[in-house]
Amino acid sequence: MRTVVVGASSGLGRSLGIGLAHRGGKLALLARRYDRLVDAAKEAGPGTLAIRCDVTDPSSCGEAIEEAASGLGGIDALVYAPAIGPLARLVDLDADTWRRTFDTNVIGAALVTAAAIPHLTASGGVAAYLSSVSASLTPPWPGLGAYIVSKAALDKLVDAWRAEHPRIGFTRVVVGDCAGGEGPSRTEFASEWDATLAGELGPVWLSRNYVSGSLLPVDELVRVVDSVLRCDAAACVPSVIVTPRPPT
């Protein structure tokens, strides 16, 4: 399987890129931080491609997908992992933060998918998008409004792509708390959060049972995404939910 993982320089995307390669696929790893991608490609194994891509830049999306398709000899599967999740109460969110969030989490997904459509059409392929329990399974988490609204939009975007391209598989992967893998495969999702605000909001999320304290083992996420990508495209499941077991 010839797979493109976008957002593969850290966290879940990096874990998926390496994990899918170890399961026998040919991989292209895309993100902005090229040195990180080269390192991930080495860990993934010989033949893995590292390709710079900024999903907020339309020409970068198109060029990176073409480079991946030509390097892999086609595209059977696409995984979209990029997201930013600024921590701020809605009253404090400025327009630039809203735009950056939608550019990365929603519009980037649309642009990358549009560039990949000819290749996925040719292969009868599958595209999977990482979404969040916070957008569909829990009430909105205070402080993550922009992220959650953008993920809800991403969820609809996946349905909209399926409506126009029924012979390609489009699957939303609804993910619960997951730290990713070790070292550079660890999630960096919260790295820019204000510690004081996080200290105020974390206990609220816990008290409302939005987070359980358990973490999803990243290998389980890799296993589930690998199964999704191997679906019969025209019958591919529209969504899967991958959450940690509650604490016992």
Ligand SMILES: NC(=O)c1ccc[n+]([C@@H]2O[C@H](COP(=O)([O-])OP(=O)(O)OC[C@H]3O[C@@H](n4cnc5c(N)ncnc54)[C@H](OP(=O)(O)O)[C@@H]3O)[C@@H](O)[C@H]2O)c1
């Ligand atoms: N961790 C969790 O518990 C959890 C739970 C539910 C859902 N998810 C979802 O899983 C996905 C990965 O999250 P994570 O926790 O692994 O976060 P992360 O460590 O921050 O990874 C985000 C990835 O997105 C890439 N990215 C960000 N902006 C980009 C841009 N403009 N162009 C290209 N790539 C860009 C980053 O690479 P560069 O900075 O190098 O570009 C990085 O590889 C997200 O969609 C998130 O919503 C995570």
